Amino acid sequence: MAELQTIVNEIHQALLPRLGEGKVADYIPQLARVDPKKFGIAVIDIHGRVYKAGDCDEPFSIQSVSKVFTLTLALGKHGETTWNRVGREPSGSAFNSIVQLEHENGKPRNPFINAGAIAISDLVMSGHTPREAIGEIVRFVQYLADDETIAIDPDVARSETATGYRNFALANFMKSFGKLDHAVDHVLGVYFHQCALAMSCTQLARAALFLANNGKNPLTGHTVVSSQRARRINALMLTCGHYDGSGDFAYHVGLPGKSGVGGGIMAVAPGRASVAVWSPGLNQVGNSLLGSVALEMLAARTGWSIFGTQH
Known part of the structure; x- marks a missing residue:
């Protein structure tokens, strides 16, 4: 699916002029030292194919993810x-x-x-x-x-x-x-x-793959949880994964996800792929500002929202 790499590249390019937007978490002193202009994205489909761009292999503090x-x-x-x-x-x-x-x-x-x-x-x-x-x-x-x-x-x-x-x-x-x-x-x-x-976007997307694949890691063949439990964890991520910005995230992105104040967001497109984005600048409710924008763009371009495709 070469077009997926094209989409990832285009999202990265589109956001380059906006790097540094948002406010880096400064109440944890060590996080305040992170370069606010970092941005990474990694998408791994359930066949194990990896599509990534930016600072996708640099470890960051995953915090609440x-x-x-x-x-x-x-x-x-x-x-x-x-x-x-x-x-x-x-x-x-x-x-x-x-x-x-x-x-x-x-x-x-x-x-x-x-x-x-x-x-x-x-x-x-x-x-x-x-x-x-x-x-x-x-x-x-x-x-x-x-x-x-x-x-x-x-x-x-x-x-x-x-x-x-x-x-x-x-x-x-x-x-x-x-x-x-x-x-x-x-x-x-x-x-x-x-x-x-500390994990990179690529590592984080890989760790979330079991949630995109009914509880089974498609790369190792290991069953991590039952399909029912994977579905329930995804449901909780959708409704509660972004603090009091969870409804807004579901509205704009439509994918189960979990954010952290380190600027990372892990998201799942059930049956399709897992995604991780990282941009340290946060919005008012403590979620990655550009990470949320990137996931909204990805959901719109791929039609992966669990609520149906956008026309």
């Missing part, structure tokens, strides 16, 4: 009982809001806001030390991407730990409601390290 992988792990360990800990509804408030958590007795609205992902980290820790849980997460992502070079950026992990006061508050709050099994600092250690995973 990691929440999809830890949710997949938690579901593997705990199945449907996972939903006793976190809900499945869009939050409609900021990704680090404490107000909603108080209102709903310490049960986070969904696994993709910070409180929800902290609760998921607690579930992933079951029977593990923090170090073992972090190792399991890294190995799982390496397995998904079929790439043993993927690692955690220790500087980002340290930077997050030093400035993560809001996350400490959320975790302590949930602990007070009896919603966390493990010590708060242990759970947050796991959470901060998973957010500090």
